Structure formats: C-alpha cells, structure tokens
Amino acid sequence: MPQLSRRTFASGLLGGSLVGGGLISGALAPVHAKTERSASATAAPVSVTPLAQIKIGRFTVTALTDGYADMPYTFFPGRSPAQVEQAATAQFTARQSGVRFLFNQYLVEDGQRRILIDSGPAGSIGQTGALPKALGAVGLQRDQIDAVIVTHMHQDHMGGLIVGGKKNYPKAELYIDRRDVTHWTDQAKANGAPDYLQPSFRMAKDVVRLYPKLQAIDGEREIVRGVSIVDLTGHTPGHIGVRIEDGGQSLIMVSDMIFPVVHPAATDVCFLFEQDRAAAQAMRERFFPRAASEGALIAATHMPFPGLGRIVSDRGQLRWQAADWALQT
Known part of the structure; x- marks a missing residue:
C-alpha cells in the first residue's frame, strides 16, 4: 500500500487547492459498515474526527461532519428499492439498512469572519451530533461562529442551531432564503x-423565534466579499447553494443537489423529502451540465466525506468524480 506523504498535496483540483486534512481520534461514534465481501461482516470500529481543509484564495474552507444516517431504499421515488440498492452498491454507499448519507458541513474563514454552512441534524437523525467536537478539533467553540448560512430548512441542515430549546450559536447571524422561511413557518402547510x-416544521419555528439576527435572503446576493448565494430552488422552495470565490479560485457548496443514488446520470431519481420533485429534477438537469462545462469544484452535503468533487463528462455521460484529498499524518 502506498505511503502517504506527511505533507499535504493538491492533485487535479482546478479552482481549489487542498492544504490539509487529518483523522483526529475521538469524535465520531464507532462506525460499523458492511464489507464488500459479506453483508454480515463488519469493519473494525473506528472513532475519528475527519477534517479536510481547502484553500480558495484568501479563504480557508474546512470540511467537517456531524455524522451519518442510512436512508431506506424505499426513500427514492423513480427507482425500485432493488434498483436503489444496486446503485448504492456500485457507489460503495449501500448498507443493510439503506443508503449511507453523510452530513457534511463547511467552515469558511478569511481571517476576519467565520461562516458555517449548515449545522447538521445534531442527533435528531441517525448517528449524528459530532459537529461541536469537530469544531473543537480546529480550536473553535460555537460562540466563535459569526454567521451560519442554512441552505434549506430540512432538519438535517438546521438541527444543530437549537439544543435544549436554546440557540446553539449565540453570536451568529443567520442567513436563510425567504421562500424557505415562509414555507416552513406556514401552519397550514x-x-x-x-x-x-x-420535525422540520417544528424546528423552523424555533429557529425563527430564537435567532433575531436571522436575515431572510431574497435571491442571489453576496454575504461578504467572495461568499455569495446561488439559487438552486427545487429540493425545497428556497434551496440555495453557496459560492466561495477569491483569487481566481472557487468552490460551490451545492447542498442537496447531488447525493448517493441521485446523481448526474440519474436526474429522474428523486428523494422522499423533496417538496417539488419536478422542480428538483429540472434544476438538476440545468445545473449538472453547467457545472461540468465550468469544471466547478463542488462540495456536497451527503456525499462521502469530505463531499468534494466535480461533475465531469465521460464519453458523453455526466458523472460525479470525487476530488483527490490527502490525510495529514
């Protein structure tokens, strides 16, 4: 097995360079995953805090994770459970209980402000709740976060904002698309x-009540210089992405535009939680070819950690290609 260098490296990352990464023991609950050879075999338990850092101009973007959950094979309209399991197996995300979804979050720092993109489900789904420890691994407490951008108001993206009926990021400004705020606080809906x-409807009301600094975003706009909102509506009424751009480099955090089983070659596969499946499919069909033509470096919430990759055209077929990254040893 090749020995990884102690120095980090950048390989094939057009628009962004990997500058770090590590596996620091002690933060995530043990993960028990099936091996490729046997459905009943399990890998040795591990306990790690995965971290990966990317430089985008003056920005340092750190990939963190709150944990994982397995989504039942019945959660993907457009394919039979057997077809979903087959697709997940091909992607090495199949587990006995469903498709393995990660919950990746991204910390954006420029030396002046610390911006967190999404806050994870915080124990409300699956084996989650590791984000505070992950932040601690980079020397940060939640009260040091200046802003949180919520890509949409599903519980797995905003659950960490509230713990025990109190706001979990006491000094943070909150940015959420106005369409999602309106939708998820509508009692009739x-x-x-x-x-x-x-759970998402209940959490949304608590978020609005507990975060008086919440700024409802109307359309695409710049949050700070080099950090801007991208409209990706469809998955929810106000589903957004975040573009980090500086010094001729860029990264787009696309939230739930892509995840295991739902990918560029299968845009007609949907996910149970999507409010408007036709709109979600239409957005994927517009976005994926554009991302491929731009060679955009992408961060995706639910893809295997650190969720970094690109949409590429392979003999006329669009597919996801994971970006190279290194472990700092």
Whole structure:
C-alpha cells in the first residue's frame, strides 16, 4: 500500500487547492459498515474526527461532519428499492439498512469572519451530533461562529442551531432564503404535511423565534466579499447553494443537489423529502451540465466525506468524480 506523504498535496483540483486534512481520534461514534465481501461482516470500529481543509484564495474552507444516517431504499421515488440498492452498491454507499448519507458541513474563514454552512441534524437523525467536537478539533467553540448560512430548512441542515430549546450559536447571524422561511413557518402547510416533515416544521419555528439576527435572503446576493448565494430552488422552495470565490479560485457548496443514488446520470431519481420533485429534477438537469462545462469544484452535503468533487463528462455521460484529498499524518 502506498505511503502517504506527511505533507499535504493538491492533485487535479482546478479552482481549489487542498492544504490539509487529518483523522483526529475521538469524535465520531464507532462506525460499523458492511464489507464488500459479506453483508454480515463488519469493519473494525473506528472513532475519528475527519477534517479536510481547502484553500480558495484568501479563504480557508474546512470540511467537517456531524455524522451519518442510512436512508431506506424505499426513500427514492423513480427507482425500485432493488434498483436503489444496486446503485448504492456500485457507489460503495449501500448498507443493510439503506443508503449511507453523510452530513457534511463547511467552515469558511478569511481571517476576519467565520461562516458555517449548515449545522447538521445534531442527533435528531441517525448517528449524528459530532459537529461541536469537530469544531473543537480546529480550536473553535460555537460562540466563535459569526454567521451560519442554512441552505434549506430540512432538519438535517438546521438541527444543530437549537439544543435544549436554546440557540446553539449565540453570536451568529443567520442567513436563510425567504421562500424557505415562509414555507416552513406556514401552519397550514405544516397541517397538511406528512409525518416525516413535521420535525422540520417544528424546528423552523424555533429557529425563527430564537435567532433575531436571522436575515431572510431574497435571491442571489453576496454575504461578504467572495461568499455569495446561488439559487438552486427545487429540493425545497428556497434551496440555495453557496459560492466561495477569491483569487481566481472557487468552490460551490451545492447542498442537496447531488447525493448517493441521485446523481448526474440519474436526474429522474428523486428523494422522499423533496417538496417539488419536478422542480428538483429540472434544476438538476440545468445545473449538472453547467457545472461540468465550468469544471466547478463542488462540495456536497451527503456525499462521502469530505463531499468534494466535480461533475465531469465521460464519453458523453455526466458523472460525479470525487476530488483527490490527502490525510495529514
């Protein structure tokens, strides 16, 4: 097995250079994953805090994770459960209980401000709740975060904002698209929503109540110089991405535009939680070719850590290609 260098390296990352990464023991709960050879075999338990840092001009972007959950194979309209499992197996994300979803968050720093993109489910789904320890691994407490951008108001993206009925990032400004704020605080919509969406409706009301600095975003805009909002509506009414850009380099955090099973070659596969499946599919069909033509470096919430990759055209077929990254040893 090749020995990784102690120095970090950048390889094939057009628009961004990897400057660090590490596996620091002690933060995530043990992960028990099936091996490729046997559905009943399990890997040795591990306990790690994964970190990966990318330089985008003056920005340092740190990939963190709150943990993981397995989404049942029945959660993907457009394919049968057997087809979903087959696709997940090909991507090495298949588990006995479903498709393995990571919950990646991204910390953006420029020496003056610390901006967190999404806050994870914080224990409300699966094996999660590791984000505070991950922040601690880079020497930060939650009261040192200046702003949180919430890409949409599903519980797995905003759950960490509130713990025990109190706001979890006491000094942070909050940025959320106005369309999502309106949708998720509408009691009539909550009354007609299925049970699996009720936690998101409840959390949304608490977020609005507890964060008086919440800024409802109207359309694409710049949050600070070099950090701007990208409209990716479809997955939810106000689903957004975040572009970090400086010095001729850029990274787009696309939230739930892409995740295991739902990818550029299968835009017609949907996810149970999408409010408007037709709009979500249409956005994917517009976004993926554009991202491929630009060679955009992408960060995706639910892809295997650190969620970095590109949409590439391979003999006329669009596909996801994970970006290279290194472990600092």
